[in-house]
Amino acid sequence: MWHRQIYVLLIWLLYACNNQGPTALELEKPSYYPEVTNIPERNPLTEEGVQLGRQLFYDPILSRAGTISCATCHQQERAFTDGVSLSMMGHSRKPLTRHSPSLVNMVWSQEFFWDGGAKDLESQAFSPLTHPDEMAMNLDTMVNRLNNHPVYRSKFNQAFEIDSISSAYVVRALAQFQRTIISSGAKYDQWKRGETSLTELESSGLQIFESKCAPCHPPPLFTDHSFHNNGLDSTFSADKEGIYLGRRRITHKEEDLGKFKTPTLRNIMLTHPYMHDGRFRHIDKVLDHYEFGVKSSPTLDSILTSDGSIGINFDGDERQALIAFLQTLTDSTLLQNPQYAKPAK
Numbered sequence: 001m002w003h004r005q006i007y008v009l010l011i012w013l014l015y016a017c018n019n020q021g022p023t024a025l026e027l028e029k030p031s032y033y034p035e036v037t038n039i040p041e042r043n044p045l046t047e048e049g050v051q052l053g054r055q056l057f058y059d060p061i062l063s064r065a066g067t068i069s070c071a072t073c074h075q076q077e078r079a080f081t082d083g084v085s086l087s088m089m090g091h092s093r094k095p096l097t098r099h100s101p102s103l104v105n106m107v108w109s110q111e112f113f114w115d116g117g118a119k120d121l122e123s124q125a126f127s128p129l130t131h132p133d134e135m136a137m138n139l140d141t142m143v144n145r146l147n148n149h150p151v152y153r154s155k156f157n158q159a160f161e162i163d164s165i166s167s168a169y170v171v172r173a174l175a176q177f178q179r180t181i182i183s184s185g186a187k188y189d190q191w192k193r194g195e196t197s198l199t200e201l202e203s204s205g206l207q208i209f210e211s212k213c214a215p216c217h218p219p220p221l222f223t224d225h226s227f228h229n230n231g232l233d234s235t236f237s238a239d240k241e242g243i244y245l246g247r248r249r250i251t252h253k254e255e256d257l258g259k260f261k262t263p264t265l266r267n268i269m270l271t272h273p274y275m276h277d278g279r280f281r282h283i284d285k286v287l288d289h290y291e292f293g294v295k296s297s298p299t300l301d302s303i304l305t306s307d308g309s310i311g312i313n314f315d316g317d318e319r320q321a322l323i324a325f326l327q328t329l330t331d332s333t334l335l336q337n338p339q340y341a342k343p344a345k
């Protein structure tokens with residue numbers, strides 16, 4: 001009799017173990033980084049969801065011709081940018097209108113795209129997936145392909161406990177993976193943790209940075225997650241569905257004309273070309289811009305006119321020091337981190 005009971009218990013245990021659902025994943029971040037508060041309740045991080053998202057991020061199956069993945073334009077070895085001003089790697093091979101930004105520390109962002117046109121990573125992903133100049137995918141085709149794929153069905157089942165894949169879960173998985181991409185292994189971080197010291201040049205670069213750049217690019221994330229006009233242009237064309245209008249395209253407010261999202265400066269020596277349209281190929285050109293190139297317009301940020309003249313003045317070897325400091329933001333552990341790399345098939 002008791003044999004039978006044990007047998008039933010074993011079956012029950014097996015069943016229970018198989019039905020625990022996905023495993024919750026705790027994000028690791030340095031103590032001096034802000035708390036993580038932006039993960040939507042409907043899409044908590046799980047081991048299975050993140051791994052699935054990583055596989056999808058690298059899989060060209062998500063593009064119409066099966067040739068383009070997210071990683072085509074967001075490459076780990078370039079801190080998840082692509083090294084060109086305007087990509088021509090999309091489905092149509094037409095140049096995009098904006099430069100591909102780095103995807104590090106996205107878990108602290110609340111607005112995505114250069115004009116903040118997407119409110120979360122889940123909705124953001126629909127744009128590259130379906131845009132004719134990016135992955136040009138039809139969402140029904142995508143879902144059919146995934147549902148008929150030998151492994152994706154069971155992977156989605158493990159991650160989300162669903163029997164049939166829908167596009168909402170594709171973007172959830174992608175968002176989960178991207179939320180785990182944290183860059184915090186630069187020399188700057190080793191210094192913050194007391195593991196190394198900055199050279200004299202780097203330290204004076206930090207001081208210059210703090211007075212001249214940190215108002216908009218504050219450490220430790222080196223972005224204020226806000227929108228500014230940093231003087232790249234004096235007029236803003238309404239062509240191409242308003243993409244040159246900056247933040248105004250989204251808010252329709254005149255005061256937002258020509259304002260773009262402050263990009264992070266983490267890994268900045270790797271993420272050239274620079275600015276929303278990739279107009280500057282080299283960091284020297286960026287500093288030339290801030291010193292000599294700032295253009296006046298009604299929405300130009302007042303920080304850039306605060307010392308009576310327009311732009312930011314650098315004396316003596318200040319530029320050299322600033323660049324030495326910016327170099328301490330390069331995180332080579334990010335570039336090699338196997339957690340972010342293309343998974344083995």
Ligand code: HEC
Binds near residue numbers: 069102106113114174
């Ligand atoms: C053909 C190149 C290309 C492909 C493919 C591509 N992206 Fe992008 N990505 C861009 C460009 C360009 C932007 C900036 C667009 C803008 O701001 O208007 C961008 C912006 C983003 C952003 C916003 C980052 C921020 O700081 O605001 C995220 C997140 C992102 N992409 C994720 C993805 C994901 C996920 C995929 C795959 C589903 C993907 N991208 C595929 C080029 C690409």
Ligand code: HEC
Binds near residue numbers: 260290
């Ligand atoms: C008034 C706010 C403000 C100040 C001050 C400021 N920046 Fe920026 N920075 C921005 C914004 C906004 C952008 C993006 C502009 C765009 O692309 O339209 C940007 C872009 C950049 C970029 C390009 C990043 C990329 O990934 O394309 C670099 C590099 C940069 N800034 C460095 C600096 C340095 C160095 C200083 C100090 C000398 C500085 N910034 C001061 C707001 C500011």
